[in-house]
Amino acid sequence: MSMDARFEDGGETPLNLGALDSDDLQVLSALVQDAVFPVTEMKWLATERRFALLLNRFRWEDVQAAEKRGRAVERVQSLLVVDNVERVASQGVDRSDKDMILSVLSVDFDGETDSAGQVTLTLAGDGAIRLSVEALEVTLKDVTRPYIAPSKHIPTHD
Known part of the structure; x- marks a missing residue:
């Protein structure tokens, strides 16, 4: 009799995931919830039709293991890339404020x-980034080793 894989069986490897439909995107959305990034770390490459963010992503997939082993929760820098972008619009994002930190x-x-359709990144504080796309193609890739979350706490929402 075979058994399904368990979460605990997963390795400590960097994420490298893609979303080509709305179900896949829900998975990426859960993984980038509470990611933070400076306004200076988003870029629209119009000629390449690509929008990219360098995020400091909370490692939701590691919370159980961290609690089980009694170690601090972690963040990791990740690239969130949306391809096939035709237009970009934002609300509540002041690109001139180079010190602005945004939270997904x-x-x-x-x-x-x-x-x-439209890919919308909803941000804390009533901000949003709307990307008009010709076809849904989003990737999430961890690009650094995990580090201890500065707050040492799991993000919460009221």
């Missing part, structure tokens, strides 16, 4: 199919 609450897709 969710990433959602609104479209009739998994092709053309």
Whole structure:
């Protein structure tokens, strides 16, 4: 009799995931919830039709292991990249304030199919970034080793 894999069986390897439909995007959204980034770490490459963020992502996938082993929770720097971007709009984001730190609450897709539509990054404090895409293609890749979360606490929401 075979047994399904358990969360505890996962390794301590960096994430490198992609989303090509709204179900996949929900997984990425859960993984980037509470990620923080300076406003200076987002870039739209219009000629490449790519929007990228360098995030300090809370490692939600590691919380159980950290608690079980009695060690601090962690963050990791990750790239969140959206391809096929035709337009970018934002609300509540002052790009001229180079000290502004933004926090991701969710990433959602609104479209009739998994092709053309809007990818919306909802930010804490009523901010949002809306990306008009020709086709849904989002990747999340950890690019550094994990580090102890400066707050040493699991993020909470009221």
